[in-house]
Amino acid sequence: MSAPAAATPGRAEIVAGDGVTVLHVAGDWTLAHYLPLVAEVEALRARIDGVERIDVAALGALDTAGARLLHALLGSRRLAALVADGAALPAERRALLRAVGEALEVQEAAMPPRRGSAVGDVLEHVGRTMGVFWRHVVGLAGFIGLTLETALRVLLQPRRWRLTALAANLEKTALDAVPIVALLTFLVGAVVAFLGATVLADFGASIFTVDLVAFSFLREFGVLLTAIIVAGRTASAFTAQIGSMRANEEIDAIRVLGLDAMELLVLPRVAALLLALPMLSFVAMIAGLIGGMLVCMMALDVSPVMFLSRVESNVALRHFLIGIAKAPVFAFLIAVIGCLEGMRVAGSAQSVGEHTTSAVVQSIFIVIVVDAVAALFCMEMGW
Known part of the structure; x- marks a missing residue:
């Protein structure tokens, strides 16, 4: 009986070559590696706009925590494009990414706007009232x-x-x-x-x-x-x-x-x-x-x-x-x-x-x- 494959911490890197900027996603994107992946995702989000292609061939294990981090890194539009590409991922992983993405979009839409300071709220209310009065x-x-x-x-x-x-x-x-x-x-x-x-x-x-x-x-x-x-x-x-x-x-x-x-x-x-x-x-x-x-x-x-x-x-x-x-x-x-x-x-x-x-x-x-x-x-x- 063969031994189970050792867990590989997930990683992501952006590589530019041959005129194409590629995001390579590899390793296990699971809850066990969540904290290192959070730091890596935060570092890459500022550069994600320049990525032209996403390579997930070396992606290992994936759970809901990893799917959430991929949504945070790629955004709704890129994640939807990745899910739509049937050759990039197996059907079960595409279903997981689709379910997590839809759940996060619903949660963001339902979340109330973040409250600011008390002074800012008062000034905002005064401004809105003056606008209504002027109309x-x-x-x-x-x-x-x-x-x-x-x-x-x-x-x-x-x-x-x-x-x-x-x-x-x-x-x-x-x-x-x-x-x-x-x-x-x-x-x-x-x-x-x-x-x-x-x-x-x-x-x-x-x-x-x-x-x-x-x-x-x-x-x-x-x-x-x-x-x-x-x-x-x-x-x-x-x-x-x-x-x-x-x-x-x-x-x-x-x-x-x-x-x-x-x-x-x-x-x-x-x-x-x-x-x-x-x-x-x-x-x-x-x-x-x-x-x-x-x-x-x-x-x-x-x-x-x-x-x-x-x-x-x-x-x-x-x-x-x-x-x-x-x-x-x-x-x-x-x-x-x-x-x-x-x-x-x-x-x-x-x-x-x-x-x-x-x-x-x-x-x-x-x-x-x-x-x-x-x-x-x-x-x-x-x-």
């Missing part, structure tokens, strides 16, 4: 331009005005919103008057509570509270309506019929909110003044006649005009954001919910920002 700004500016262009084109053709859609949207955005707007602003007016009376009583200036309520609601609270309520109520409705049509491919059907989705869906909603928000802001101002007047009457013994007389004598008309002038701007921005987010919806219910939430957040954010800028501008102008 939102550019998209909103483009959609505003498209809306204005469509509005100017339709404005010159009265036959294309969709008065039925305008009336339906006006009822939903204005008439149906009157109770909630009036109730909330009435309560806020009462709270402002109560706080003003409590604080100003310490200075013997309780009568100035009337001025506080009038100034705050005519200039700021009336239109701002209304815009926030409308942003939560109407912008979400616009996004959900148009988003559902996008998910059901109804907007694609509209375009196939040769109709303009901007003219059919966006313009009636924008026009309705442009009319609705100034009216709702006026209702909010009146309701806030009534709430403040009732608190003044009960807590300060200021009669309604005295309240209105002081408002007439101390509060100029420009404060009302400044407040009401913000309403169309807020209305246009809220309507455009709601319709834009609806147009961005993909074909799923989850996307409808995500864009509806985004529309409300964006609308409230931009309303507060624009109101703050307008307040600073009016302060600098002395209005």
